Amino acid sequence: MTESEERLTSTTAPTERHGQKVVLPPHRQRAARPYQVRAANWLRINLFASWDRTLLTVISFAILGSVIAFVVWFVMSYANWNVVTDNRRLLLIGSFPHGAEWRLWVGLCFVFTLAGASYGMWSKLGLRDGLFIVIGSAFALFMILHETSQAWAALWFGVAVVLLSVGYLLCRLVPREEGPTRRVATRVLGLLLALSVPIVFALLMAGPGGADANELSGYLLNLLLAPAGIAGGILVGIPLALGRASSLKAISWTCTAYIEVVRGAPLIGWLFVALFILSDIIGGDLIVRTMVVLAIFTGAYMAEYIRGGLQALPRGQYEAGHAVGLPHWRTMQLIILPQALRISIPPIVGQAIALWKDTALISIILPLRELVGSSRSAIAQGEFITARIEVYVFAAVMFWIVAFVMSRVSQRIERSLGVGQR
Amino acid sequence: MAANPSPPTSLAAGAPLIYQRRIRRWAVQIVYLAITAFVIFYVVQALGEREYGFGFLNQPAGFDIGNQWLVDFDGTTSSRLTLFFVGVWSTVRVVAVVIALSTVLGVIVGVARLSPSWLLSKTAMLFVELFRNTPLYVQVVIWYAIGLFGLPTIQNVVNIGNFLFLSNRGVALPWPHEQGGFWGGADWMVGVWVGVLVIGGAVALKVRKRLQNQEQATGQTRYPNRIAMGMFAGIAVVSFFLLGMPVYVDRPIIEGTNYAEGMAVRPEFAALTLGLTVYTGAFIAEIVRASIQALPKGQTEAANAIGLSNYQRLTLIILPQALRQMIPSITNQYLNANKNSSIALGVSYFDLFFVANIISNKIGHAVEIFFMIIVTYTVLSLSISLVMNIANSRITARDKEDGTRTSGLRQRLIYALRSRVPMGETS
Known part of the structure; x- marks a missing residue:
């Protein structure tokens, strides 16, 4: 100023x-x-500090105004939203078995509780977050209730939101300072987070009446594949990063070769592998092969980010570990990795967002129908053949919401972990 | 990484061999290699029942993708290898256009993001947040749907001054075309003219450099940019008429339900290019913003202190310095754009991945085809990295503290190959 x-x-x-x-x-x-x-x-x-700034303001007002006017015209007047409202089930959960919807709702409650608890444990909800949750819930309730009488669904959703708040408030009660209570609480929450992907899969598929692997489709499939790929990617990435940084030539060379080869081809190329080549090597359901490919692919990128974190650590950290007599692997586990992972959290979350967006690519080449594939099926019904733009805009919004939330959460993590400051 | 510093290795005589560091390192590597070899053996075993060989590439393609720009393709006579290379050519075209356009878009939006005008900076932020957080594929599909269903049919084509046509058959633009010219010369005259332009450009650059040096030595104004541009324009115009006007601009017309003459840009190409440009541009905008913000504030203040205008401050002080910081990240985005171009399959644009997929669907041989895909993308990525590294070495070498700079193409190539640019962040 x-x-x-x-x-x-x-x-x-x-x-x-x-x-x-x-x-x-x-x-x-x-x-x-x-x-x-x-x-x-x-x-x-x-806005009007000088004549040239005034000009800029006027130009941007013209651009912004016409875009907003166009969007309002499109949403209110041009678009035929029936393609979305009539195909809600197809777009969101695809061919999930009828009568097993309660599994989805329990899964949603579980995820919401965990999200609330994590926010309460490591961060604080601000006014904007609260506003975002209210608007998001209103949008979801509108989607659930519009032109139908899905009272049960609305009730389930309400329970999930209540559980989110309860989880948040309970974890806010845990003292912020390091102590026995907090240690136990973070351990439990960390374990639940680490196991959340298998738990959700078990909730949806285990036991009689659960969904088959090929019944998972729609937006649900994106929501399942992305976390699976991210978790698998971290599991693959950490040993790869350590291997690439190893002083043993055989290990570092093979890890480098793996990383560079995987990053050499686009994801669609690897999905091609999942479809035509991996079937002979590991077999299994296509959805499992897709998850394996996503983990292999993401792992190579994660490894590079973790390696960046390893390189950023001063040599003294290694020397300190050896000086107090820790063996190599204990040094890594207790001193190096925690710090390196903390440094590499922002790019790892960036890669997670990229993978989330990349799940849209799956139905280009694979016969799996995630949100974009389901959109295509929705259009294929004769009556909605002209409503392409509407259904893809809906898909774009659904992708955008999650990516936006993730980018905000990553900023929050950066701040609360104090990345960049020691 | 810093290699883990080795603890002292001398051990009491008679200690078991396994506690000796050297022996243990060997043992670990041998076990590791044995496991790796087993995995590779297993994979090879599992894939062993297929037939291998690249012979299928010489057979006729049996699939017609029509004529592409500068390439005439006939599916009945051309081989599959030709088909593949036509696909590679399509990819190169898309990536080149996207790199050029997204850089311009990204710099404009990135600078707008830092504009003192609140409304403009918020508009730029909205653009970035909107296009960066939406999957590229969905964006491209939306552009494509708008192109096919939002635009009028060719009967009701939007005609902008008989110059530009817009319909669901794509966009038609005027395009330069070679001609014999009034000397009655041959079509290759246009080649001669392009050659003259290249030589003229080189001469103009030399003159500009010399004038700049004179300016620096004497302090007198010599107008190097104006004189060099004038020279180049003069050479271009004079040689154009001397060679008998070997090029004319061809306006598009409509014949029946098709575009003719000019250049017709198909909706698939337009949607793919537009989507990639906007998506990559949003990422580049964030890079530009971050590198400008990383500059010390004193640079802006110094520019204001010597009375430069806003535009001069940006082009003379801020952007040249920010450019050095952003080249590695921007290279990353170019590499991403290269790999992202493979979503062409989603809008049926015949890029290299699309034709590879076609060949694989027809004949199998998935392993060989995947090998070709990965090699081609790697070669394209390495070419982009190489060019960007050369640019980087030119830009960063110019102002080393001691005034030395990397000289000579060979030196620069070595530098470019050594400094490793990362291979991109996402798919």
Whole structure:
């Protein structure tokens, strides 16, 4: 802020300067101005400071205005949203068996509770998060209730949201400082998080009446494949990163070769492998092979990010481990990996978002119908053949929501772990 | 990584061999290699029942993808190998266009993101958040659907001054075309003209350099940019007429239900290029923003202090310095764009992955075809990295502290090959 701008905005309240709160000396303090004056000043500084900035503002107003007008026209008047509302079930859960929906709802409750608990344990929900949850729930309830009477579904969803809040509040009660209570709580929560993927799969598929592997489709399939690929990728990536950084030539060379070969071809190429080549090597359901390929593919990228974290650690950390007499693997486990993983969390989450978006590629080549594939089936019904744009826009929004939440969560993790500061 | 510092190896005589560091390292590697060999053996065994060989590439393609730009393809006579290379050529075209356009878009949006105008910066932020967090494939499919169902049919084509046509058959643009010219010369005259342009450009660059040096030595204004551009334009125009106008611009027309003349851009190509450009551009915008923000604030203040205009500050002070920081990350995005172009399969654009998939569906041989796919993408990635590394070495070498710079093509190639640019972040 320049001197003049500062004078325009300064009040008795503390002013921010160089990121620190500064209380101005009494002779420079002024009473808060009426809001009209403040609004006018804000407009002048941020929108109309000089003729060229005014021009920029006008141009961007024209662009933004026409885009918003177009979107409103598209959503309200042009689009035929029946293709989405009539095919809700197909798009969201595909061919999940009728009568087993309670499994999905229990799974949703489990995931929501875990999400709430993690937020409560390691972070804090702000006003914006609360707003986002309210809007998201309203959107979901609208989707559930629109033109049907799915009271049970709405009830289940309500329970899930309540569980999210309960998990959050319970974990807020855990003391923030390191202590026996917190240690036990984080251990339990960490274990549940680590096992969440197999638990959810078991909830959906185990026992009589559960879904078959080939009955998993729609948005549900994206929501299942992405976490499986991410978890598998981390499991593959950590040993690969350690192997690549190893001083044993045979190990580091083979790991490097693996990483470079996997990153050499696009994901669709590897899905081609899952379809035509992997069938002879590991067999199994196509969905299992897809998960294996996603883990193999993501693992190579994860390994590079973890290696970055390993390289960023000063050599003294290794030497310190040896100095206190730890064997190599204990040094890695207790000293090196925790720090390296902490450094590489932001790029790992970035890769997780990339994989989430990449799950849209699956139905290009594989006969699995995730959200985009289900959209294609929805269009293939004769009556909706002209409603392509609508159904793909719906898919884009569904992908965007999760990717956006993930990017926000990653910013939160960065801040609460203090990445970049030691 | 820093190799794990080795603890002292001397052991009391008579200790079991397994406690000796050297022996143990060997043992670990041998066990590891044995396991690896077993896995490889298992894979080879599992794939052993197939027939192998690249002979299928010489057979006729039996699949017609029509004529592509600059390439005439006939599915009945051409071989599968030709089909594959036509696919590679299609990929190269898409990637080249996307790299050029997304860089321009990314720089504009990235700078707009930091604009003091609040509305403009929010507009740019909306653009980035919207297109970065949506799957590329869904975006491309939406563009394609808009192209096929949102645009008018060719009977009701949107005609912009007989110059540009827009319909669900794609976009038609004017395009330069070679001609004999008024000397009655042959078609290859256009080649002569392009040659003259290249030589003229080189001469103009030399003159610009010399004038710049004079400027620096004497402090007098010599207008190197204006003179060099004027020279180049003069050479181009004079030689164009001397060679008897070997090129004319061909306007598109509509014949029946097809475009003719000019250049017709098919909806598949347009959707793929648009989607990739916007997606990659959103990522590049974030890189541009981050590298500008990483510059010390004093640079802006210094530019303001000597009275540069906003535009001069950006083009003379900020962007040149930010460029050095962003080249590795931008290279990464180019490599991503290269690999992402494989979603062409989703909109039936005949890129290399699409034709490989066709061949595999017809004849099998999935292993060989996958080998070809991975080799081709790797070669393309390495070419992009090489070009970008050369650019990087030119830009970073220019202002080393002691004034030395990497000189000569050979030196630069060595530098480019040694400095390893990462192979991209996502698929």
